[in-house]
Amino acid sequence: MAFTTLMGAKVRRREDPRLITGRATYVDDVQVVGLLHAAFVRSPYAHAKIRRIDLTAAKNAPGVVGVWAAADLRAAGLDVSMPVAADIPGMLKPPHPPLGTDEVHFVGEAIVMIVAEGQYAARDAAEAVVVEYDELPAVVDMEKAVAGGPFAHGSLTSNVAYELPTKVGEVDALFASADIVVKQRLVNQRLVPCPMEPRSMLAQWDTGPGALTLYTSTQIPHLLRTNLAILLGLPETKVRVIAPEVGGGFGAKLQFYSEELLIPWAARQLGRPIKYIESRSENFQTMTHGRDQIQYVEAAATKDGRIKALRMTIYSNLGAYHHLLTPAIATFTPMMSIGCYNIEALECKLVGVFTNTMSTDAYRGAGRPEATYLVERMIDRVAGELGLDPVEVRRRNFIAADAFPHPIATGLVYDSGNYQGSLDKLLGLVDYKAFRVRQAEARQQGRYLGIGFSTYVEVCGMGPSAAMPAPGWDSATIRVEPTGSVTVMTGISPHGQGQETTFAQIVGDELGVPIDNVVIVHGDTDRVQYGVGTFGSRGTAVGGAALKLAINSIQEKAIKIAAHVWEASPDDVEYHDGKIQIKGVPSKTMTTAEVGFLAFRGVNLPPGVEPGLDATRRFEPPNFVFPFGAHVCIVEVDAQTGQTKIERYVAVDDCGPIINPLIVEGQIHGGIAQGIGQALYESAEYDENGQLTSGSFMDYAIPHAEQVLSYETAHTSTPTDVNPLGIKGVGEAGTIGSVPAVVNAVMDALAPFGVKHIDMPLRPEKLWSAMQSTRNGAPH
Amino acid sequence: MSTIEIDVNGKHHTLEVEPRTLLVHAIRDKLGLTGTHVGCDTSSCGACTVLVDGVSAKSCTIFAVQVDGGSVTTIEGLGASAELHPMQEAFWAKHGLQCGYCTPGMIVSAVDLLQRNPDPSDDEIRAGLEGNLCRCTGYENIVRAVRSAAEAMRAAGPRHSVAELLPAGGGD
Numbered sequence: 001m002a003f004t005t006l007m008g009a010k011v012r013r014r015e016d017p018r019l020i021t022g023r024a025t026y027v028d029d030v031q032v033v034g035l036l037h038a039a040f041v042r043s044p045y046a047h048a049k050i051r052r053i054d055l056t057a058a059k060n061a062p063g064v065v066g067v068w069a070a071a072d073l074r075a076a077g078l079d080v081s082m083p084v085a086a087d088i089p090g091m092l093k094p095p096h097p098p099l100g101t102d103e104v105h106f107v108g109e110a111i112v113m114i115v116a117e118g119q120y121a122a123r124d125a126a127e128a129v130v131v132e133y134d135e136l137p138a139v140v141d142m143e144k145a146v147a148g149g150p151f152a153h154g155s156l157t158s159n160v161a162y163e164l165p166t167k168v169g170e171v172d173a174l175f176a177s178a179d180i181v182v183k184q185r186l187v188n189q190r191l192v193p194c195p196m197e198p199r200s201m202l203a204q205w206d207t208g209p210g211a212l213t214l215y216t217s218t219q220i221p222h223l224l225r226t227n228l229a230i231l232l233g234l235p236e237t238k239v240r241v242i243a244p245e246v247g248g249g250f251g252a253k254l255q256f257y258s259e260e261l262l263i264p265w266a267a268r269q270l271g272r273p274i275k276y277i278e279s280r281s282e283n284f285q286t287m288t289h290g291r292d293q294i295q296y297v298e299a300a301a302t303k304d305g306r307i308k309a310l311r312m313t314i315y316s317n318l319g320a321y322h323h324l325l326t327p328a329i330a331t332f333t334p335m336m337s338i339g340c341y342n343i344e345a346l347e348c349k350l351v352g353v354f355t356n357t358m359s360t361d362a363y364r365g366a367g368r369p370e371a372t373y374l375v376e377r378m379i380d381r382v383a384g385e386l387g388l389d390p391v392e393v394r395r396r397n398f399i400a401a402d403a404f405p406h407p408i409a410t411g412l413v414y415d416s417g418n419y420q421g422s423l424d425k426l427l428g429l430v431d432y433k434a435f436r437v438r439q440a441e442a443r444q445q446g447r448y449l450g451i452g453f454s455t456y457v458e459v460c461g462m463g464p465s466a467a468m469p470a471p472g473w474d475s476a477t478i479r480v481e482p483t484g485s486v487t488v489m490t491g492i493s494p495h496g497q498g499q500e501t502t503f504a505q506i507v508g509d510e511l512g513v514p515i516d517n518v519v520i521v522h523g524d525t526d527r528v529q530y531g532v533g534t535f536g537s538r539g540t541a542v543g544g545a546a547l548k549l550a551i552n553s554i555q556e557k558a559i560k561i562a563a564h565v566w567e568a569s570p571d572d573v574e575y576h577d578g579k580i581q582i583k584g585v586p587s588k589t590m591t592t593a594e595v596g597f598l599a600f601r602g603v604n605l606p607p608g609v610e611p612g613l614d615a616t617r618r619f620e621p622p623n624f625v626f627p628f629g630a631h632v633c634i635v636e637v638d639a640q641t642g643q644t645k646i647e648r649y650v651a652v653d654d655c656g657p658i659i660n661p662l663i664v665e666g667q668i669h670g671g672i673a674q675g676i677g678q679a680l681y682e683s684a685e686y687d688e689n690g691q692l693t694s695g696s697f698m699d700y701a702i703p704h705a706e707q708v709l710s711y712e713t714a715h716t717s718t719p720t721d722v723n724p725l726g727i728k729g730v731g732e733a734g735t736i737g738s739v740p741a742v743v744n745a746v747m748d749a750l751a752p753f754g755v756k757h758i759d760m761p762l763r764p765e766k767l768w769s770a771m772q773s774t775r776n777g778a779p780h
Numbered sequence: 781m782s783t784i785e786i787d788v789n790g791k792h793h794t795l796e797v798e799p800r801t802l803l804v805h806a807i808r809d810k811l812g813l814t815g816t817h818v819g820c821d822t823s824s825c826g827a828c829t830v831l832v833d834g835v836s837a838k839s840c841t842i843f844a845v846q847v848d849g850g851s852v853t854t855i856e857g858l859g860a861s862a863e864l865h866p867m868q869e870a871f872w873a874k875h876g877l878q879c880g881y882c883t884p885g886m887i888v889s890a891v892d893l894l895q896r897n898p899d900p901s902d903d904e905i906r907a908g909l910e911g912n913l914c915r916c917t918g919y920e921n922i923v924r925a926v927r928s929a930a931e932a933m934r935a936a937g938p939r940h941s942v943a944e945l946l947p948a949g950g951g952d
Contacts, residue, residue: 012872012873012875012945012946013872013875014946015880016871016872016877016880017861017872017946019877019880020855020864020868020869020871020872020877020880020883020887021815021855021856021859021860021861021864021868022813022814022815022816022854022855022856022884023815023856023860023861024815024880025814026814026817026881028808028814028818029808029814031812119805120798120801194915195879195881195915196817196819196825196827196879196881196882196913196914196915196916197819197879198819245879245880246879247817247879247880247881247882248878248879248915248916250915277818279821280819280820280821280822280825281821495879496878496879496880497878498878516946662875663875665875665921666875666878666916666917666921667878669917669918669919669920669921670878670915670916670917671918672918673917673918673919674915674918696821696822696824697820697822697824697825697913698822698824702913702915703918703919704909704910704913705905705906705907705909705910705912705914705922705923706903706906706910708918708919708920710902710923711918711920734918
C-alpha cells in the first residue's frame with residue numbers, strides 16, 4: 001500500500017528493520033580495539049564513615065590496569081561536584097563527589113573504580129577491594145527526616161533541602177465558607193524507571209588530537225557534552241557524545257551520572273578505551289528513582305460538588321544528593337494540581353527532603369502524575385463524601401471548552417482544551433449506566449466490581465527557555481543533497497519514540513520527497529547541531545516544530561530559485577502537494593530535488609541567493625502545551641484473595657493532530673502499562689537501615705504481559721497554537737492519566753466495605769486486609 | 781580455559797572459554813553476535829533469550845560449557861533483512877517494539893511459543909511471554925504481533941525482505 005499523504009498514516013517505523021533483526025548498535029554492541037572494562041565498588045551501607053580503603057589486592061589482581069578511590073581522583077586533579085541544573089533560592093546543596101569521599105550517603109554509592117582487561121577481571125578485582133566502614137544512623141522515612149535527625153549528611157543540620165510556599169486566591173475565605181472540607185493523605189510511592197537497557201557507556205581518548213568520544217545511553221547528548229567538557233576542563237569542541245541506539249530512558253537517562261564523568265576521565269588517564277555496563281542490581285540502586293511524595297490535601301467544596309480551593313503540604317523525597325533536576329521535579333505537582341478544573345485558589349507548602357536513599361529525578365511524567373493523582377483522587381473523595389456521582393462532579397468542575405487560552409491560578413496558561421468533549425467521547429464508548437446496574441447485581445452475589453475515571457490535563461512540550469532550568473528550544477537542519485535525498489539532523493535524541501519515522505513523514509509530505517529518501521540523523525554531537533534532547537514529551541512538540549521551521553526555510557529558498565528559472569515573481573510561486581508550481585497552474589511544476597540540484601550546481605540562481613539548499617532553524621516555544629484526556633478503568637476485586645483484575649481499560653487522549661497513529665497508540669499503551677504498574681504492583685522499598693529491599697526484577701514488579709490487558713484507545717483532536725504543527729506531546733500522557741483511573745476503580749469496588757482510600761500499590765494483601773478490617777469482611 | 785564445540789545459527793564454532801563464561805557473553809563477545817541483549821542478572825527479563833537445541837533459554841543464566849556439542853539460534857539466525865522471519869515481520873507491522881532492547885529476546889520467545897502452540901489465544905500468548913519483560917509497549921502490540929505471526933506461519937507463505945516491505949509500507 002502506498003500513501004498519498006504521509007501525515008496521519010500508519011507508516012511502519014523506519015527504525016525497526018535493524019531492531020527486529022538484532023543488527024542495531026546499543027552502547028554494549030560498539031566494538032573497539034584494545035577495550036578495557038570498568039567495575040565499581042559500591043557502599044553496602046546507607047550512611048557510614050569510610051574508615052579505611054585497601055586497594056592493594058585489587059591493584060595486584062590479574063588484568064587490572066587502574067584503580068581509583070576518591071583520594072586518588074583528587075590527587076590526579078579531578079576534584080569536582082556533580083552538577084545540579086535546577087535551583088531553588090536558598091536550597092541546601094551538599095557536595096556530590098563522583099566517588100564517595102569520607103562519608104557515604106546511600107546504598108550503591110560508588111567508592112572505588114576499577115579498570116581491567118575484561119569485565120570478569122574487573123569484577124574479580126572489585127571483590128578484592130577492602131573497605132572498612134563505621135556505620136552511621138540512616139534516615140529513610142521522609143516525615144521523620146523533616147522532624148529532625150539523624151541527618152542524611154554529616155555536614156547538614158537539617159534534612160529539609162528547601163521549602164517552597166505557594167498561595168494564590170482567597171484560600172482562607174473559601175475554606176471558611178465551604179460546605180464541606182475533605183481531607184486525605186496520599187502517598188505517591190517511589191518507583192524505579194527500569195529501562196530494559198541499563199546505564200551503558202564507552203569512552204575513547206584519542207591522544208592525537210586530544211579529543212574524547214563518549215558513547216552513552218542518554219536522552220541528552222549535547223547537554224551531557226557541555227557538562228562533561230566543563231568538569232573535565234576540555235574545550236567543548238574536543239568532546240563528542242554519541243547516543244547510539246538507546247534502550248529506553250523514561251527520564252532516568254535525562255541525567256549526568258558520575259560514571260559518565262569517571263569513565264571518560266579514566267580513558268584519558270590510561271589512553272585506552274573503557275566500557276562500563278552496569279548490572280541490573282546496580283541499576284536498581286543507582287539509576288535515579290521517580291515519584292516518592294507524601295501529600296496532605298484538603299479540598300474545600302460546595303455541597304453540589306464544586307471544588308473551590310485546595311490546601312496541600314507536599315513532602316518530596318529527594319534522596320541523598322541533588323542530581324541534574326532533582327529539586328525541580330516536585331515543583332510541577334502544585335503547579336498542575338488544579339487539573340482540568342475551575343479551582344480558583346490554592347495553598348501549598350512543598351518541602352524537599354534529603355534521606356539516605358538514591359536520588360529521585362525525572363521519571364515518565366515527572367511531578368505531573370503526582371498532581372493528576374492528587375486532584376483526581378480528591379474529586380472522587382469529594383464525590384464520595386457528598387454522595388454524588390464522580391462523573392457528574394467532574395462535569396461540574398471542568399474548565400469550559402470556550403475558555404481557552406485559559407490562565408489558571410498557579411500562573412500557567414492552558415493553550416487549548418475540551419475536557420467535557422473527551423469525557424463525552426469516553427462515555428460514548430462505555431455504557432456507564434449499564435455498568436452501575438451490573439455492579440449492583442454483582443454486589444448482591446458477593447462480587448465487587450468498580451469503575452474509575454480520570455480526566456487529566458498535563459503540561460509538556462518542555463518548554464519555554466525562561467521557564468526551564470536548561471534551554472527549552474530545539475533545533476533541526478535539513479540538507480537537500482545533490483541527488484535529491486534529504487538529510488535531517490534533529491537536536492532531539494529519540495530512544496523508542498519513533499521520530500526517524502514521524503519526522504520523515506513530515507518532510508516527505510511537505511517537500512514532496514519519497515520517505516525512503518529521507519534520513520533522520522540524531523544523537524551525535526559531531527553530526528548534529530546543538531539540540532536539547534528528548535524528555536518532557538518535547539520531541540515532536542519542540543523538535544518537530546523546529547523541523548517545520550526548517551521546512552519553511554527550504555521552501556522559501558526553493559520558491560525563489562524556481563521563480564527565477566521561470567522568470568516569475570516569487571509571490572506567484574507556491575508549494576502545492578509537495579511540488580513547486582506557479583500559483584493555480586498545476587502543469588508548471590518543479591520538485592524539491594530538481595531545485596536542490598540547481599542550488600548545488602550553483603548556476604542560474606537569483607541574485608543574492610547562495611548556492612546549496614539547506615537550512616538550520618531553532619524553535620523557541622512561547623508556552624508549554626497541555627494534552628488532556630479521559631480514561632476509564634473497570635476492575636473486579638476478589639473478596640477472598642484481594643486480587644484486582646482489570647476487566648476493561650478505555651482511554652480517550654487528545655494530543656492534537658496525529659502524525660502516525662501506530663506510534664501514538666504505542667505511546668499510550670506503554671504509558672498505561674506503567675500507570676497500572678504504579679497503581680497495582682510497583683514500589684521501591686527501603687528498610688529502616690536504608691537497604692533497598694526491592695532491588696531486582698524478582699522483587700520489584702514491573703508488569704508482565706499477563707498482568708496488563710488489551711487497552712482500548714480513542715482520540716479527540718484539539719490543536720494548539722503554541723507550535724506550527726498544532727501538536728502536543730504524547731509520551732507521558734498515558735502514565736499521567738492512568739494511575740488515578742485504576743485506583744479510583746479499586747476504591748469504587750471497595751466502597752461497600754466503607755473503604756475510602758488505600759495507598760498504592762494496591763496489592764492483594766492490602767485490599768484483603770482493608771476488606772477484613774471492616775465488619776469482618778462483610779460489606780455494609 | 782575450556783574448549784567447546786557449538787553450532788550457532790547453523791555455523792560450527794570451536795571456542796575457548798572460561799568455565800564461568802556465560803553463554804550470552806560467548807555469543808556476544810566471541811562471535812560478535814550482539815543482537816542478544818543482557819537486561820538483568822537474575823534471568824527475569826528475557827532480553828537474552830536464545831534457542832538452545834531448538835528450545836528457548838535465557839543465555840545469561842547458562843554457562844557456555846553447558847552447551848558444548850549443542851546448537852544455538854539467536855535473533856540473527858531467525859531471519860535477516862533479506863528474508864525476515866514471520867515473527868520479525870509481524871513485530872514490525874504491528875508496532876510491537878519501541879526502544880527495541882527487549883525485542884530480540886521477545887521475538888525468540890514468541891517463536892518458541894508458537895513451536896509448542898501454533899494457534900495460541902491472547903491469554904496463552906500473554907502467559908507464554910511471561911518470562912520476557914518490556915517496559916515500552918505495554919505488551920498489547922506484542923500480543924497482536926504474535927497472533928498475526930501465528931496466522932502467517934500456519935499459512936506458510938513466502939518470507940519477505942525489508943526492501944519489499946519498506947516502500948511506504950503501512951502497519952496495522
